[in-house]
Amino acid sequence: MIRVIKPRDDGLSEILANRALDLEQVDEQVKEIIKTVRTGGDDGLCAVTARLDGVEIVPGDLLVSQAEIKEAYQAVNKEFLSALRQAAENIKNFHRRQLRNSWFEPRPEGVTLGQLITPLHRVGIYVPGGKASYPSSVLMNALPATVAGVKEIVMVTPPGKDGSVNPYTLVAASEAGIAEIYRVGGAQAIAALAYGTETIPGVEKITGPGNIYVTAAKRQVFGTVDIDMLAGPSEVLIIADGAARPDFVAADMLAQAEHDEMASAILVTNDTKLAEMVKNELAQQIVKISRREIAEKSIIERGAIIITEAMENCIQIANAYAPEHLELQVLEPYRWLGGIRNAGAVFIGAFSPEPVGDYFAGPNHVLPTGGTAKFFSPLNVDTFMKKTSLIDYSMQALCTDGRQIMALAATEGLDAHAKAVGIRLEQRETGQGQDGGSLK
Numbered sequence: 001m002i003r004v005i006k007p008r009d010d011g012l013s014e015i016l017a018n019r020a021l022d023l024e025q026v027d028e029q030v031k032e033i034i035k036t037v038r039t040g041g042d043d044g045l046c047a048v049t050a051r052l053d054g055v056e057i058v059p060g061d062l063l064v065s066q067a068e069i070k071e072a073y074q075a076v077n078k079e080f081l082s083a084l085r086q087a088a089e090n091i092k093n094f095h096r097r098q099l100r101n102s103w104f105e106p107r108p109e110g111v112t113l114g115q116l117i118t119p120l121h122r123v124g125i126y127v128p129g130g131k132a133s134y135p136s137s138v139l140m141n142a143l144p145a146t147v148a149g150v151k152e153i154v155m156v157t158p159p160g161k162d163g164s165v166n167p168y169t170l171v172a173a174s175e176a177g178i179a180e181i182y183r184v185g186g187a188q189a190i191a192a193l194a195y196g197t198e199t200i201p202g203v204e205k206i207t208g209p210g211n212i213y214v215t216a217a218k219r220q221v222f223g224t225v226d227i228d229m230l231a232g233p234s235e236v237l238i239i240a241d242g243a244a245r246p247d248f249v250a251a252d253m254l255a256q257a258e259h260d261e262m263a264s265a266i267l268v269t270n271d272t273k274l275a276e277m278v279k280n281e282l283a284q285q286i287v288k289i290s291r292r293e294i295a296e297k298s299i300i301e302r303g304a305i306i307i308t309e310a311m312e313n314c315i316q317i318a319n320a321y322a323p324e325h326l327e328l329q330v331l332e333p334y335r336w337l338g339g340i341r342n343a344g345a346v347f348i349g350a351f352s353p354e355p356v357g358d359y360f361a362g363p364n365h366v367l368p369t370g371g372t373a374k375f376f377s378p379l380n381v382d383t384f385m386k387k388t389s390l391i392d393y394s395m396q397a398l399c400t401d402g403r404q405i406m407a408l409a410a411t412e413g414l415d416a417h418a419k420a421v422g423i424r425l426e427q428r429e430t431g432q433g434q435d436g437g438s439l440k
């Protein structure tokens with residue numbers, strides 16, 4: 001059932017090409033949705049929601065009420081709540097390590113340079129809710145923003161057929177300190193966050209994963225607002241050697257495949273026997289999982305077992321694939337870690353299956369997909385910060401550097417630039433300050 005690619009088989013290039021997210025196929029449709037919300041405000045938003053989510057919501061009900069949040073707490077069990085709270089602590093602790101301070105560097109020649117770090121003021125987080133609910137994604141988006149110091153965090157998530165929002169998602173939002181939650185999803189939610197409506201004031205940045213419509217909408221509103229990244233379907237690439245347990249490897253592949261028919265689970269191994277055993281394990285385990293249909297489609301259409309001649313080849317393939325999640329289920333993981341250049345997150349050894357990172361350990365689970373780990377990083381505290389440069393020249397420092405600045409301005413033909421410096425140098429030469437005082 002799963003494709004097996006042997007050394008020198010030509011299958012790898014197909015796998016690499018097969019994962020591009022074809023946003024163009026929905027671009028026109030998404031453009032229309034955005035236009036409807038941008039021009040129609042709340043009414044446009046509710047009309048699109050009725051059409052795509054099959055639920056009638058009036059503008060006055062878009063905002064989730066405090067009473068619903070209270071009710072949600074009654075609906076969730078204690079075990080969930082305590083696990084959620086511990087996960088939140090772990091996530092906050094991890095992300096606190098990413099905080100950076102503004103800095104100032106006064107130099108003896110009368111120049112002070114610096115960088116001011118400022119949190120964004122208002123951000124919107126998208127929490128998917130179509131095929132499954134993701135309270136964990138609430139924490140992964142909101143807590144780095146909280147750690148960064150963002151004052152207003154808004155959450156959007158699709159309503160169910162009865163207009164309600166999943167109680168676990170609501171409780172996670174409340175635990176993360178989100179005060180504004182709107183029951184709206186898809187491209188229409190992204191449009192509302194970017195352009196604002198009567199009920200939903202616009203934001204400065206939108207983060208969070210979603211389906212192809214959500215991602216295409218994020219790409220279209222980029223520039224009006226900032227976005228975190230363009231996340232595609234989830235993926236895991238597992239490098240395993242003869243020391244790995246085939247049942248563990250197969251279980252981890254299925255954990256990723258169950259997300260989505262378009263998710264990819266790939267094993268790369270230098271051990272032919274392990275490849276065969278994982279194939280058998282997959283067949284045995286897949287019939288026992290509740291999301292079998294989704295996982296089967298994913299494994300058949302997008303999964304693969306790639307057999308290589310040596311561990312070095314496994315590492316090369318991982319770097320070329322640049323997976324969202326990379327598991328190293330090998331005897332000496334730290335020996336090979338140095339060779340890894342491209343991966344969203346690396347899971348080391350037999351006892352770090354990907355769900356540890358999805359839910360609990362602390363690092364973020366919003367990660368670059370589709371090969372974008374070559375240049376994107378995981379969602380992090382910096383995602384919610386911006387930098388402002390600081391330049392403070394004394395008169396003496398300007399006199400020292402002024403002629404060089406004027407020379408550069410002259411080569412660009414920008415006389416007024418040169419003049420803005422020159423006027424100060426002349427003042428210095430005539431010895432007159434603005435108030436007639438001495439500049440010397």
Ligand SMILES: NC(=O)c1ccc[n+]([C@@H]2O[C@H](COP(=O)([O-])OP(=O)(O)OC[C@H]3O[C@@H](n4cnc5c(N)ncnc54)[C@H](O)[C@@H]3O)[C@@H](O)[C@H]2O)c1
Nearest residue numbers: 052128129130131158185186209210211213259260365366
């Ligand atoms: N990378 C991560 O961290 C992460 C975490 C959780 C989920 N995910 C991924 O996010 C995705 C969630 O997708 P989802 O669909 O379950 O939820 P979603 O919330 O992203 O999308 C649901 C919305 O899509 C809109 N929609 C549905 N069909 C449409 C159509 N034909 N035209 C226009 N709009 C339409 C609807 O308005 C609906 O509310 C999955 O691929 C999942 O794997 C990723």
Ligand SMILES: N[C@H](CO)Cc1c[nH]c[nH+]1
Nearest residue numbers: 134136137234235358365
């Ligand atoms: N594996 C997903 C990111 O690719 C995150 C997630 C949320 N819940 C479970 N898993």
Ligand SMILES: [Zn+2]
Nearest residue numbers: 255256259358
């Ligand atoms: Zn997952």
